[in-house]
Amino acid sequence: MLVSEGISIRNDYGYEIIGRLRDRILLFRDKYDEFEVQAFDSQMRLSWTREIDDLQQRGVQILSVISGKNDFSIIHKVRRRSRVVLRAHKYDPGANLIDSMVIKDYGERIFNPPALDVVRSEDKNCFVVFNSTERNKLELTCIKLDKMQVLWDKTVTMEDDFYDSNMKAMALSNAGEFFVISEKNNRRSKIEEHEYMVLGITASGDHLTQVPLPEFLTRDARFTYDNQHHRLVAAGLYSDKNRDRANGVFFLKMDAGGTAAVSYEPFDDKFISVLKRKDVEDDTKGISDAEVKQLILRQDGGVLLVAERHHEIQRGTSAGRGFWREGLRMIVDFYYDDLFVIAIEPTGQTQWKTVLHKKQYSQDDEGTFSSFFLLRNTDRLRFLFNDEIKYENTCSEYIISPLGDFDRNSLINTVGQNMRLRFRDALQISSAECIVPSEFRNKLKLVLLRF
Numbered sequence: 001m002l003v004s005e006g007i008s009i010r011n012d013y014g015y016e017i018i019g020r021l022r023d024r025i026l027l028f029r030d031k032y033d034e035f036e037v038q039a040f041d042s043q044m045r046l047s048w049t050r051e052i053d054d055l056q057q058r059g060v061q062i063l064s065v066i067s068g069k070n071d072f073s074i075i076h077k078v079r080r081r082s083r084v085v086l087r088a089h090k091y092d093p094g095a096n097l098i099d100s101m102v103i104k105d106y107g108e109r110i111f112n113p114p115a116l117d118v119v120r121s122e123d124k125n126c127f128v129v130f131n132s133t134e135r136n137k138l139e140l141t142c143i144k145l146d147k148m149q150v151l152w153d154k155t156v157t158m159e160d161d162f163y164d165s166n167m168k169a170m171a172l173s174n175a176g177e178f179f180v181i182s183e184k185n186n187r188r189s190k191i192e193e194h195e196y197m198v199l200g201i202t203a204s205g206d207h208l209t210q211v212p213l214p215e216f217l218t219r220d221a222r223f224t225y226d227n228q229h230h231r232l233v234a235a236g237l238y239s240d241k242n243r244d245r246a247n248g249v250f251f252l253k254m255d256a257g258g259t260a261a262v263s264y265e266p267f268d269d270k271f272i273s274v275l276k277r278k279d280v281e282d283d284t285k286g287i288s289d290a291e292v293k294q295l296i297l298r299q300d301g302g303v304l305l306v307a308e309r310h311h312e313i314q315r316g317t318s319a320g321r322g323f324w325r326e327g328l329r330m331i332v333d334f335y336y337d338d339l340f341v342i343a344i345e346p347t348g349q350t351q352w353k354t355v356l357h358k359k360q361y362s363q364d365d366e367g368t369f370s371s372f373f374l375l376r377n378t379d380r381l382r383f384l385f386n387d388e389i390k391y392e393n394t395c396s397e398y399i400i401s402p403l404g405d406f407d408r409n410s411l412i413n414t415v416g417q418n419m420r421l422r423f424r425d426a427l428q429i430s431s432a433e434c435i436v437p438s439e440f441r442n443k444l445k446l447v448l449l450r451f
Contacts, residue, residue, distance in 0.1 A: 001412065002450070003419070004044040006443035015444065017437065019067040020429045021093035026072065027446065028065045033058055035074075037095040044448050050095040064118040066127065066145060071098065073145050075118060075129070082110040086129060086141070090148065101148050103129065104141050114139070121172045122227055126151075128178050130170075136160065140201060142176045151176045152203040168196075169223040171232060177202050179232055181223050188241060191217060198232065198254060209258040216264060219246040222292045226301065231255045235305045235344060236292050238264055245286035249305060251348040263348025274355045275338060289337075294374060296381075301346035304381075308371065309337040336360040336370035339383060343404060352404035358396075362389035368439075373423040375434050375451070382451070384411065384423050384436075391440075395421060411449075419445060 009015065011031065018026035024039040024047060035052040052074070059079040066073045073090045084106040090099040106114050114131040121127065125146050131139040136158050142151040169181040178201040185193040196211040221236025232254045237246035250264035267287070273280040275287060289311040296304040313333040339356040360370040369389050375382040383398040395412040414421070419438040426436040438445040 002044040002448040004040055004446040005046060006445050008442060009444045010442040016065045017427045017435050018065060018072050019427060021067070021070065021072065024093060025429070025435060025446070030062055040446060044446060052095065054089060054097055063116055063129065066120065066124050068125070068145060077116055082108045084109065084114055086116065088143065088148065099148050103143055103150060104153065119170045119172050121174045122225065123174045126172060126174055126176050128172055138180070140178065142178060154201060156201060156206065168221065171223045171225045173225040174227045179223070179225070183218065186217055188217065207258060209254065209260065211252065211254065211260045211262065213262065216240065216250065217243050219243055219290065220292045222295050224295050224297065226297050229301050233295070233297070233303060235295055235303050237290055237307065239286065245288050246290045247286040249342050249344065249350065251303070251344045265350050271353050275340060302344050305342045305344060306339065306374065308339050311335050332364055334362045334365065334367040334370060336367060339372065341400060354400060354404045354406055356383060356398045356406065358385055360386065360389055369420055369422055371424040373426040373434065373436070375428055378431055386421060386423065391420065419447065421447060
């Protein structure tokens with residue numbers, strides 16, 4: 001473990017770890033009206049700080065900082081009065097500007113300014129900027145970063161039922177194929193009409209695919225694009241009756257022609273017994289508070305589904321004299337508990353299931369220091385997390401083999417080190433290294449973990 005010196009972030013709007021370029025680890029800092037990049041050497045000592053002069057202007061909002069092999073790009077929008085322009089600037093490892101482009105000029109929109117967000121591909125070279133301000137309409141722009149080229153720019157008008165059914169996910173391939181996924185009739189009274197609607201958008205045209213799901217309700221799911229097998233993949237948790245509780249896992253794959261295959265499998269009593277730490281026979285209640293956090297693609301076309309049990313409780317307390325309304329303050333408790341990992345074969349059958357016990361509780365912190373980070377080694381997976389959410393604690397890891405076997409190890413003791421690790425915001429920079437930000441009393445430290 002290597003730890004940098006503390007950096008004051010009291011007045012910062014935000015920061016983002018860019019990653020390692022050449023022999024330096026770069027950190028981007030957003031200070032409202034000024035921006036800078038800091039570089040750290042292999043021992044996490046600060047090497048240099050450089051201001052990004054071409055962004056030194058008001059009305060700039062950073063959308064994304066994307067790292068490439070030998071450069072990094074900053075996607076941002078510039079607002080001048082009522083006019084919004086989307087731009088991309090590319091920088092070398094020394095934070096020198098090497099290329100820039102205007103991606104799109106949204107013109108003057110006084111009453112309906114664009115609200116922009118970014119979806120990135122697996123290789124981070126392709127991304128889509130979308131504007132969803134207007135009802136039933138999506139403005140989409142797809143860009144290739146290595147060529148600084150706009151692949152396509154479209155405005156897609158959607159039907160009312162597609163929009164009203166709530167968009168569930170978006171996915172982007174490395175080649176620029178974009179998918180918007182919506183769900184319809186996800187309730188018990190209309191389960192026969194339950195379906196996913198997948199809108200595929202490419203430079204050549206758009207197509208809508210309906211995937212019927214009449215056998216179950218969905219509790220939670222995640223979509224991604226499998227670039228190796230050229231298909232859209234989804235996996236998630238399904239419910240038989242009550243959407244608040246998961247009764248099993250499902251797997252969906254859709255090829256380029258729009259042909260979809262769906263399979264599902266219920267949880268067995270042994271798995272639920274291990275998760276709940278008590279004997280369960282013929283369990284029909286299922287698993288509550290479970291959320292799909294990640295999908296990990298396998299080489300054979302299957303996936304690993306990573307889920308976490310998470311819930312929040314809001315309660316009131318008197319913050320003044322008596323219990324008057326103006327003295328009432330809402331307190332939010334955050335619970336991030338057990339993880340479970342399910343390996344799903346390309347056929348949709350479950351190969352193995354593993355439960356990783358943990359218990360994290362925090363209050364009024366948005367769960368910043370809770371949850372976990374997944375480090376992918378060549379032959380195993382490492383789940384890194386804080387044992388407890390407090391100023392001095394221990395950090396642990398679960399190591400999972402390809403067959404689902406696991407070990408739990410203690411990693412770090414932060415007593416007396418003035419560190420609070422934000423594992424959920426860590427960044428993997430090699431097969432055996434990751435950078436974890438630590439925030440303690442308005443001081444940021446970068447922690448390099450090398451395995």
